[in-house]
Amino acid sequence: MSKEKAKKNNAIISALKKSNMTAMGVILILMIIIASVMSPYFLDIYNLQALVRDLAFIGMIGIGQSLLLLIGELDLSVGKIASLCGILAGMMMVNYGFNPYLSLVIALILGLVFGAINGLIITKLRLNSMVATIGMQGVYGGINLVLTKGKAITGIPESIYIFGKGNVGPIPIPFIFTIIVLICVLFLVKKTKTGRYIYAIGNSREAAKILGIKVDRIRIMIYSIVGFISALAGILYVARLGSSQSAIGENWPMNSIASSVIGGVSLTGGIGNPAGALIGAAVISIIQNMIVLFGVNVYWQSAVSGIVVVIAISFSSISDMIRERKQRKIKVN
Amino acid sequence: MKVLEAHDITKLFPGVVALDSVDVAFEAGRIHCIIGENGAGKSTLIKCLTGVYEPEKGEVLIDGQNALKNKALFDKVAYVPQEIDLFGYMSVAENLFLPYEKSGFKGLVNQKVLEERAVPLLERFRIPVKPDELVRDISVSSQQLLQIARATVHEDYEVLMLDEPTTSLTTEDTQILFEIIREIQADNKAVIFISHKLEEIFQLGSELTVFRNGKKVAYSEIKDIDIPWVISQMTGRKVIQDQRYCSAKVSDDVLLEVEHLTGERFTDISFHLKKGEILGFSGLVGAGRSELMQAIFGYLPVYSGKVKLDGEEWKLGDTNYSVKHGFIYLPEERKKQGILPELSIRENISISVLEKLQSGIGISRKKESELAQEVIDTYDVKTPDSDKAIQFLSGGNQQKVIIGRSMCCEPKVLVFDEPTKGIDVGTKAEIYRLMKELAEEKNIGIILISSEMEEVKKCSNRIIALYEGKKAGEYDAEADKEAILSAIIGVNTKENQLKSE
Numbered sequence: 001m002s003k004e005k006a007k008k009n010n011a012i013i014s015a016l017k018k019s020n021m022t023a024m025g026v027i028l029i030l031m032i033i034i035a036s037v038m039s040p041y042f043l044d045i046y047n048l049q050a051l052v053r054d055l056a057f058i059g060m061i062g063i064g065q066s067l068l069l070l071i072g073e074l075d076l077s078v079g080k081i082a083s084l085c086g087i088l089a090g091m092m093m094v095n096y097g098f099n100p101y102l103s104l105v106i107a108l109i110l111g112l113v114f115g116a117i118n119g120l121i122i123t124k125l126r127l128n129s130m131v132a133t134i135g136m137q138g139v140y141g142g143i144n145l146v147l148t149k150g151k152a153i154t155g156i157p158e159s160i161y162i163f164g165k166g167n168v169g170p171i172p173i174p175f176i177f178t179i180i181v182l183i184c185v186l187f188l189v190k191k192t193k194t195g196r197y198i199y200a201i202g203n204s205r206e207a208a209k210i211l212g213i214k215v216d217r218i219r220i221m222i223y224s225i226v227g228f229i230s231a232l233a234g235i236l237y238v239a240r241l242g243s244s245q246s247a248i249g250e251n252w253p254m255n256s257i258a259s260s261v262i263g264g265v266s267l268t269g270g271i272g273n274p275a276g277a278l279i280g281a282a283v284i285s286i287i288q289n290m291i292v293l294f295g296v297n298v299y300w301q302s303a304v305s306g307i308v309v310v311i312a313i314s315f316s317s318i319s320d321m322i323r324e325r326k327q328r329k330i331k332v333n
Numbered sequence: 334m335k336v337l338e339a340h341d342i343t344k345l346f347p348g349v350v351a352l353d354s355v356d357v358a359f360e361a362g363r364i365h366c367i368i369g370e371n372g373a374g375k376s377t378l379i380k381c382l383t384g385v386y387e388p389e390k391g392e393v394l395i396d397g398q399n400a401l402k403n404k405a406l407f408d409k410v411a412y413v414p415q416e417i418d419l420f421g422y423m424s425v426a427e428n429l430f431l432p433y434e435k436s437g438f439k440g441l442v443n444q445k446v447l448e449e450r451a452v453p454l455l456e457r458f459r460i461p462v463k464p465d466e467l468v469r470d471i472s473v474s475s476q477q478l479l480q481i482a483r484a485t486v487h488e489d490y491e492v493l494m495l496d497e498p499t500t501s502l503t504t505e506d507t508q509i510l511f512e513i514i515r516e517i518q519a520d521n522k523a524v525i526f527i528s529h530k531l532e533e534i535f536q537l538g539s540e541l542t543v544f545r546n547g548k549k550v551a552y553s554e555i556k557d558i559d560i561p562w563v564i565s566q567m568t569g570r571k572v573i574q575d576q577r578y579c580s581a582k583v584s585d586d587v588l589l590e591v592e593h594l595t596g597e598r599f600t601d602i603s604f605h606l607k608k609g610e611i612l613g614f615s616g617l618v619g620a621g622r623s624e625l626m627q628a629i630f631g632y633l634p635v636y637s638g639k640v641k642l643d644g645e646e647w648k649l650g651d652t653n654y655s656v657k658h659g660f661i662y663l664p665e666e667r668k669k670q671g672i673l674p675e676l677s678i679r680e681n682i683s684i685s686v687l688e689k690l691q692s693g694i695g696i697s698r699k700k701e702s703e704l705a706q707e708v709i710d711t712y713d714v715k716t717p718d719s720d721k722a723i724q725f726l727s728g729g730n731q732q733k734v735i736i737g738r739s740m741c742c743e744p745k746v747l748v749f750d751e752p753t754k755g756i757d758v759g760t761k762a763e764i765y766r767l768m769k770e771l772a773e774e775k776n777i778g779i780i781l782i783s784s785e786m787e788e789v790k791k792c793s794n795r796i797i798a799l800y801e802g803k804k805a806g807e808y809d810a811e812a813d814k815e816a817i818l819s820a821i822i823g824v825n826t827k828e829n830q831l832k833s834e
Contacts, residue, residue, distance in 0.1 A: 187694075187695065190695070191694060191695025191696055192695055192696070193687040193688065193696070196680065196683070196684060196687055196696070197684075199673070199675075199676060199680070200673050200676070200684055203673035203674055203675050203676055204669060204670065204672075204673060204674070206666075206669055206670045207664075207669070207670050207671060207672065207673055208673075209632065209652050210630075210632060210652060210662060210664055210670050210671070211652075211656065211684055211685050212652050212653040212654075212655065212656025212657065212685065213653070213684075214653050270673070270675045270676075271675050
């Protein structure tokens with residue numbers, strides 16, 4: 001094969017690699033068009049607001065999760081951290097009469113601490129992140145139950161409802177928070193030293209250590225950030241419901257991983273963009289919304305949404321396969 | 334009777350002739366030893382004789398039949414690799430008989446029967462373990478013997494090929510192994526014994542073939558030869574000194590002092606490195622060279638000992654400290670530990686100096702690209718642009734990027750661990766020239782770890798030989814290749830140590 005052709009092939013490969021997210025963006029737009037053509041209610045402002053409010057939560061957790069996926073790890077305790085922080089905030093406000101805003105800030109800090117605990121355990125005891133966070137989600141979930149005895153905490157001050165239920169113009173406030181989180185995370189990942197180190201660690205932890213990167217410190221930091229983002233999502237959800245419940249965030253671990261992967265973030269680390277997680281979250285939310293709008297039988301909803309998610313995830317692995325084949329061709333020649 | 338023959342086999346790799354028209358034959362009832370330096374072509378030969386590689390030219394005959402045409406014949410060659418490749422979490426008996434079909438177990442496997450059948454084998458090989466013990470729980474010696482026992486389980490083997498079987502055996506177990514090998518020889522099987530240890534060859538072998546640079550250079554009955562003859566055959570009588578790349582500007586200032594350093598794979602090592610000097614570390618694979626350097630670098634633990642750089646106490650166990658203070662390690666496992674494969678050349682270069690590339694907010698793309706271009710130009714990296722993912726560069730160009738990146742950190746000491754591994758001959762010379770330049774012009778102290786004797790001799794001002802984690806000698810650049818070679822294979826170790834003291 002001529003050099004030029006090889007060069008062209010390389011260009012295709014890098015385009016394909018970078019375009020996982022772009023491709024999903026195109027698919028997302030197609031889905032929106034299909035949905036609006038097939039259902040007159042899809043573009044209804046109330047439907048869109050409900051949809052965006054939903055995706056704000058999956059998106060926010062997904063953006064956090066994608067940071068961990070970038071270093072080749074994951075956190076399955078995000079949902080339980082979210083509900084625990086929501087409950088702690090609720091207890092401070094309702095049972096102990098703390099200032100509501102102060103309670104929210106304390107809950108956020110506690111989320112950071114829970115994340116840091118995850119990170120410390122995983123790095124210092126050299127545990128696998130998946131197994132360790134399965135254990136930790138049991139711990140956080142258990143504390144939830146001890147504190148609430150399974151009952152919801154009601155009587156949350158109405159002054160904070162705006163964070164969950166309010167809109168700025170037509171845009172739901174949780175979504176604005178998600179965008180702020182995304183901008184901060186993108187700045188971290190794309191513009192700072194730490195961001196570069198995250199990608200380096202995801203590419204090769206050994207190489208990163210040999211380069212003198214403080215690998216464990218950065219890992220703990222990311223777990224802390226993810227804990228903080230989880231707490232933020234948790235308290236926003238409390239504000240949305242008007243009560244603290246231990247059931248908050250039940251599906252978040254799986255949905256956050258799925259949305260990251262759909263958005264082109266590699267499970268093995270080093271490849272992807274956190275913005276992809278938001279696109280992935282939008283895909284998942286629209287699927288769920290369409291299922292409701294099309295009147296799919298209630299008992300079938302979960303199966304259908306599962307199938308569509310699997311199909312969506314396959315897009316990125318299929319493009320990986322194409323990439324590998326191209327690479328092999330270049331090597332052979 | 335000749336059971337395994339290779340006729341005129343040639344094996345080519347890009348840029349290298351790994352085997353050059355080799356003829357060799359192995360007879361039943363004989364122990365045929367093979368010796369040669371690293372890179373002499375031994376492992377390529379093994380892979381051709383076991384059917385892993387297909388040679389470009391020539392044929393392999395097993396029992397007189399062409400094995401390249403009938404691959405099933407390769408089953409008659411039982412091969413025991415140098416590294417232990419047993420299943421640690423399975424029992425001794427299971428390990429012996431896997432894959433079950435080949436050992437005559439059809440259908441369901443009964444653990445009791447497996448264990449019963451394992452007992453006589455374990456007795457024969459004098460392995461003091463129970464058949465139901467997990468392999469990870471038995472000693473390394475036993476594991477090594479078990480590997481050999483496993484190779485002989487298949488009744489129809491004719492040739493037993495042992496690659497450095499004694500590296501992890503105690504002296505006692507080595508003697509047991511030799512007895513067993515002699516029994517196998519008495520069974521009229523052909524034994525191929527590959528070893529670096531000359532005493533063992535003279536104790537055990539019937540005949541010897543010496544390889545050098547991909548060629549068979551000598552063959553003899555063991556009874557007709559002695560150790561000096563073998564060493565002279567291995568090194569080649571005329572020493573090729575055409576091109577030297579050692580530093581011409583070695584300063585008198587001592588840069589690095591290492592005193593009585595002990596870690597997992599090395600014991601009581603002391604040496605010093607001067608500014609502008611290239612210090613070669615020679616030794617066999619597993620002699621502890623990489624481990625020693627990685628320990629000074631902070632990647633592996635140090636048990637005891639002291640290190641000083643520029644007269645100041647060196648902090649051990651922190652790679653970040655080492656990089657910040659000018660001690661940089663360029664790993665042998667370039668793909669796994671050197672490059673960040675998915676990132677671009679630009680990002681691979683800038684990663685260790687990001688704080689210098691800041692502008693208003695965050696990292697400046699412009700400064701980063703300029704730095705990358707500078708490295709690409711200075712070190713002559715062949716690439717269309719710096720945005721290409723580094724994994725698509727050739728090994729040599731990746732190495733140049735890594736060297737360029739390391740130079741951005743203003744190092745005082747650079748450790749090159751097998752810098753030319755998997756790199757073609759032309760680029761090798763470029764890397765040598767680079768090392769020389771860095772030593773002479775930037776006054777950097779360079780440590781070169783290499784398994785290729787030629788490379789160490791060509792590039793080093795001084796050479797330290799390691800053998801089994803201990804310093805086996807120290808030589809200047811003009812020292813005899815024979816002396817260094819003897820030291821790294823453990824001949825006359827004591828004498829050499831006295832000399833170095």
